[in-house]
Amino acid sequence: MKTALYVHVPFCLQRCAYCDFNTYSGLLSLRADYVTVLRQEIRYRAALYPEIAAPTLYFGGGTPSLLLPEEIGAVIGDARQHFRLAADAEITLEANPGTVDGETLRGLYAVGVNRLSLGVQSAHNDELRMLGRIHTWDEAVSAGAAARQAGFDNVSIDLIYGLPGQTLARWKTTLERAVALEPQHLSLYALTLEPETPLAQAVDAGRLPAPDPDLAADMYEHASEVLCRAGYWQYEISNWARGVSASPTAWALPPAGLTEAIGPWVGRHNLVYWRNQPWLGLGAGACSWLGGRRWSNLRHPVAYMQAGQAGHWPETDVEVIASSLERGETLMLGLRLAEGVSDAQFRGRFGVGLAEAYRDTLAQLAAAGLVEWDGVRLRLSARGRLLGNQVFGAFLP
Numbered sequence: 001m002k003t004a005l006y007v008h009v010p011f012c013l014q015r016c017a018y019c020d021f022n023t024y025s026g027l028l029s030l031r032a033d034y035v036t037v038l039r040q041e042i043r044y045r046a047a048l049y050p051e052i053a054a055p056t057l058y059f060g061g062g063t064p065s066l067l068l069p070e071e072i073g074a075v076i077g078d079a080r081q082h083f084r085l086a087a088d089a090e091i092t093l094e095a096n097p098g099t100v101d102g103e104t105l106r107g108l109y110a111v112g113v114n115r116l117s118l119g120v121q122s123a124h125n126d127e128l129r130m131l132g133r134i135h136t137w138d139e140a141v142s143a144g145a146a147a148r149q150a151g152f153d154n155v156s157i158d159l160i161y162g163l164p165g166q167t168l169a170r171w172k173t174t175l176e177r178a179v180a181l182e183p184q185h186l187s188l189y190a191l192t193l194e195p196e197t198p199l200a201q202a203v204d205a206g207r208l209p210a211p212d213p214d215l216a217a218d219m220y221e222h223a224s225e226v227l228c229r230a231g232y233w234q235y236e237i238s239n240w241a242r243g244v245s246a247s248p249t250a251w252a253l254p255p256a257g258l259t260e261a262i263g264p265w266v267g268r269h270n271l272v273y274w275r276n277q278p279w280l281g282l283g284a285g286a287c288s289w290l291g292g293r294r295w296s297n298l299r300h301p302v303a304y305m306q307a308g309q310a311g312h313w314p315e316t317d318v319e320v321i322a323s324s325l326e327r328g329e330t331l332m333l334g335l336r337l338a339e340g341v342s343d344a345q346f347r348g349r350f351g352v353g354l355a356e357a358y359r360d361t362l363a364q365l366a367a368a369g370l371v372e373w374d375g376v377r378l379r380l381s382a383r384g385r386l387l388g389n390q391v392f393g394a395f396l397p
């Protein structure tokens with residue numbers, strides 16, 4: 001069974017001011033032992049799920065670029081051996097520009113990583129400082145250049161917009177500079193002020209201005225237009241990939257209604273999530289969705305390692321997903337894609353067509369101009385992609 005693999009690396013040199021991910025500073029001394037336990041988990045899960053064949057492997061975090069290339073290589077080797085990782089698998093690694101140099105990147109490429117996701121975030125050093133990032137813009141540029149020299153032809157860049165005090169002009173500069181690096185892929189995220197984070201506390205205390213959601217929406221629309229003109233297809237609400245042909249509009253249906261037809265640079269791993277297909281998460285706090293169940297591993301790396309060293313792999317937050325919820329989630333996730341959800345595929349999976357399952361909801365959303373529905377395919381309208389949360393909620397039971 002085709003199942004994407006996710007590996008979580010819960011270490012960072014320093015916590016960014018906005019981050020609420022499952023990651024920790026000050027625990028890097030655990031790195032080698034963590035990898036040992038992770039490799040034991042691979043064997044354990046492979047014995048439980050011998051049917052898995054993995055088309056993609058994604059190292060996320062945290063900061064996976066803090067692992068040694070040989071450690072990454074060992075995990076890739078295990079995935080090939082135990083999960084039948086495909087010969088042409090997309091193998092992505094998230095890298096913090098402040099943690100990589102030419103030698104590391106050559107090492108990562110040599111052990112099989114073929115897609116690099118660089119957390120650049122901003123082209124302005126004062127914004128990077130405000131975010132608590134450990135790198136400067138120049139270091140991000142150097143990391144991008146070193147990645148090319150190391151052999152990476154598939155580089156993605158992450159940027160954040162809607163920052164406290166950020167103007168449209170400064171966002172435009174960030175975007176222009178990022179595009180000038182000629183990445184194959186861009187992911188743009190609106191800043192979310194997560195409770196308890198230092199950035200949220202600074203805003204709450206009045207030390208930083210609150211982000212303006214209307215301005216953030218302008219930034220998003222500007223990015224959509226600029227990236228379309230620069231040769232990128234917006235294939236998902238927050239993701240753009242360089243296309244083999246130009247995108248006719250900023251939110252166009254991909255050729256033949258298929259994201260992969262845009263070109264080889266779409267993120268194949270995340271497509272699995274958006275199509276609500278199975279994935280297996282490995283490592284501390286990693287979440288899995290497989291066989292109609294969702295679960296998480298123990299969240300803290302020390303707890304995860306202690307249990308693993310004792311031969312236990314507890315599953316927490318276990319949910320058995322009812323068919324009605326799976327249908328709703330399939331729509332909620334699928335509508336994030338410009339390809340939307342095809343009626344034939346939905347019917348093939350759930351035995352019922354979209355019109356039958358959601359007649360009134362579809363009529364209401366179409367009347368509000370939030371979706372396009374022609375009886376064959378359902379997708380967000382250009383307006384709907386700005387108001388996605390309103391649409392997604394309508395499909396959940």
Ligand code: SF4
Nearest residue numbers: 012015016019061062
């Ligand atoms: S580098 Fe990424 S995972 Fe680590 S603290 Fe910063 S945002 Fe969070």
